[in-house]
Amino acid sequence: MQRWSASDRLKRIATKPQSWFILALLVLLTVPHYGDAIKQPEFLTNVLTNLGVTRHAFERILYLAPIVWASFLFGWRGAVLTSTVALGCMLPRAIFISPSPLDAILETSAVFILGNVLAIGFESLRRERQRRTELEVTQHELAASEQRYRALFENAHDAIWVQDMEGNILAANEATAKLTGYAVDNLARMNVTDFLSQEGLELARKIRHQLLEGETLQGAYDQSIIKKDRTEALLRLSSNLLHQDGEPVVIQHIARDITEEKRLHENLRFYLHQVTRAQEEERKRISLELHDETIQALVVLSRQLDELASNGRNISDESRLCLEELREQTNNTMQGVRRLSQDLRPAALDRLGLLAALERLATDTSEYSGIATSINVVGSERRLDEEVELVLFRITQEALRNVWRHSQATKAEIMVQFEEDGTRITIRDNGKGFHTPQLMGDLAKDGKLGLAGMEERARLVGGSLKVQSQPCIGTTLTVELPI
């Protein structure tokens, strides 16, 4: 609030036209007070005589008018100033002119005191009125704001309820009733434990503890509840602790039913799982067929060509050269098919396990891409579920393919860590890096399916994928699989 100094206040009073009206009134009262020659109207003289009041006593009473006026305009300070000026106007007459100075001084003092008392009274009345008006305005605003909040609360699409620190529900909206199956009135008599399983109760206690400790919750969390019809619903909840006078009093929850969403998601994941599995089966079948049929046929063809070129009679030198060329081409094709078969389903993975397959992958990558690819192992090897090993292999394979296609790296490293709490594979390159998107799914929209597929594969077996990349420094991709 702005604080005024005494001189500032005087300046403020002096610049207001009303101050000059008050001064004029004081002058107007003082002139007849001293001018005995100025005649009073006859009716007034009669009235005053009847009341037993002298003319000058009446004139002194009239000085109350500017004092009260000043108190209305400028508060008690204005009244004190005006009454002091009025005192200055009245006193010379009371002391030097009045035939009974004592009475006159007493009257003058009474006017001064009464004026100030009235001013203080008016001031407190004014303040009280102002306080009441402010209170009314605040109450009005409060009522309007409560009405707005109530409308928001009652019409919200999300379920909102407020509980005390013992879990008793204090208020719940229509959406909560719809979600739980209980009427709003019933809800107000219930405790949250009525909806929670043992597991849900433990989570609720943990959240309450976190809120009381002042920890910020990491966004919304999932909680399952038992509805009135005894079916289960999964909610995505946001909880807030509200305080009054520094004490925690209530917890406010906002919840959305995600049962259906979760079910769809699980169905989709199941479908994806099945598709991935079928794809792997198909790859395995094609790989075996290539290995057992095509490669074998090419081996036989190459041998026959070799035989013909070495032992064939009546063959011109030119034809022999041609046969050798054909054998060379057959061998190259055989290598290509072998690589393809290997790519589709590395035999080492099924026979010797993940590490052997990754070692083979590193050697192959170095060969075909020219990128020096090494493999490091930390911890002692642990055989994992067949499907999990396949997922880890596929992610590494796809990551190395990306290194080859996009990174312009000269080195790549595969690090396999067998830790107590899980398995981690890190694929690092020293290439040009890239700007990682917030969601891998964003890449899939542009037809780039590698990283999104890797993330999805990791999730399918309960793992997670992390991609860190810095332009000009390189890319590190980590897949983590907890035990």
Ligand SMILES: Nc1ncnc2c1ncn2[C@@H]1O[C@H](COP(=O)(O)OP(=O)(O)OP(=O)(O)O)[C@@H](O)[C@H]1O
């Ligand atoms: N190791 C890397 N170094 C540099 N850029 C990379 C690396 N890995 C991925 N990227 C960038 O991320 C993008 C997305 O990779 P992603 O594997 O999802 O798709 P893609 O390789 O382009 O296509 P797809 O894998 O579907 O054939 C790439 O286009 C590339 O720009």
Ligand SMILES: [Mg+2]
């Ligand atoms: Mg890719």
